Amino acid sequence: MTSRLNDIYRRLYVRFGPQKWWPAESPFEVMVGAILTQNTNWLNVERAINNIKKNKLLSPRRLYELKQRRLASLIKPAGYYNIKAKRLRNFLKFFIKDYQGSALKMSRRGLSLLRQQLLGVNGIGPETADSILLYALNKPVFVVDAYTKRILFRHGFIGEGAGYDQAQNLFMQNLEKRVKLYNEYHALIVRLGKEFCRKNNPRCRTCPLKK
Ligand code: SF4
Incomplete structure (x- = not known):
């Protein structure tokens, strides 16, 4: 599981680069x-x-x-x-x-x-x-949103009705608890969800996670 999650992160980072979240001044x-x-x-x-x-x-x-x-x-x-x-x-x-x-x-x-x-x-x-x-507050906690659940479900990590905690545990129990990693990973998932893993008509053919 750890290597799959790390592989996803690497692919997303290579395709999209740093997302510089959260866009705010304070x-x-x-x-x-x-x-x-x-x-x-x-x-x-x-x-x-x-x-x-x-x-x-x-x-x-x-x-x-x-x-x-x-x-x-x-x-x-x-x-x-x-x-x-x-x-x-x-x-x-x-x-x-x-x-x-x-x-x-x-x-x-x-x-x-x-x-x-x-x-x-x-x-x-x-x-x-x-x-x-x-x-x-720079605390090492993984943020889950609808995109996260959709992507995890479509790739067989969780069932369709899985709850917030289940999705969160998947990351937190298998990845290092690092603020920088969690920050970037969530931001990359949002980017992936918006541009590729849309609710209808996901763009799997050109998606960085296509395999
Ligand atoms: S769009 Fe990408 S992330 Fe979504 S199901 Fe297709 S290959 Fe997976």
Whole structure:
């Protein structure tokens, strides 16, 4: 299993090169992006974050002090903006109360405690929690998304209805626990899913994983 997973990584890296994730200027921006990216594409998230930046509001306290309606209107381009405004506020409340809005303070805590805390915030599921842990706080945890599950399923690693943990364990039990590797691997999977392993009409003939 380890050699198959390493082989996939090598093929993807050779084809696509480094993906330079996460596209953000600060750990806090990663956190906001990880919440806003639920069920939408990255371009819409960027628009929402640009609105926040234009208004000089990209700070935990300033965002938290906004009325929920105002926050929702700023993040409107990201879709589901009322729900996301609520989720973002839930996260900000936790982040300010437990860590005074400091990503550095948060990063000093251990991975399993942080994961448990994040999953305890209403509206934060495993993918969002792990994205924050890996890309904002540099914790060695593998992020699983729909692309990951689809590719693993199509290549016979997991069954069709496999859950998040099963897919995650596959990587974490068979690869070295390295932040850089997990960072790049997930980003490469997203690239593969977008360009080749699409839901309908996958482009297997020219895919880097064709064999
Ligand atoms: S596009 Fe085809 S070859 Fe490529 S990852 Fe998907 S199923 Fe595999």
